[in-house]
Amino acid sequence: MSQDFEENKSMEQLNEEANIAADYLEDLLDIVDYEGDIEMGVRNHRPTVQIVADDDTDIKHLIGKDGEVVDALQRLTRLAVQQRTGERSHLIIDVDGFLHKKRLNLRKATLDAIEETLATGKAVDLNPMNSFERKIVHDLVREEGLKSRSHGEEPNRYVTIYAKAEPAAIADDEEDAFVEVDEYLTEDEM
Structure with missing residues (x-):
């Protein structure tokens, strides 16, 4: 159902969501003083934003244990997009190819x-x-x-x-059912 929801959106709306998300994440990177480039796009009719950086140390902090930080960033960014557009977003956030x-x-x-x-x-x-x-x-x-x-x-x-x-297993079961009935019939009655 959520994919149907996104398919009702125009490419312009999806790109707008990606732009809003990119701006939000750039501001967040500035606040925490992390260097990173933002790549935007639309894949499988979903807006996507990826944060990439040369410094693995900063990036690892944005991924977190088992991707917990990436998940949190995605939730926060979706809320920021929803606040601006008034519509729920199924935006995907990735950090350094983690997803x-x-x-x-x-x-x-x-x-x-x-x-x-x-x-x-x-x-x-x-x-x-x-x-x-x-x-x-x-x-x-x-x-x-x-x-x-x-x-x-x-x-x-x-x-x-x-x-x-x-x-074949279904046919075998049906065959077994017929065998039980067949036991009661003579060859001429079949």
């Missing part, structure tokens, strides 16, 4: 879990993750032909990956 690296790691973990599910036929639970990460997992699981479901409550909400019932 890209996180997506790659998440993709690997998900593919490993899919492989385990396929090998064992048993459901596999992933570690708790935020809604953005869960969406990435759900999309990848669906692409691989399996199914997934989110469980639990924030901040401990997690995804379970299930093997989809194969059509």
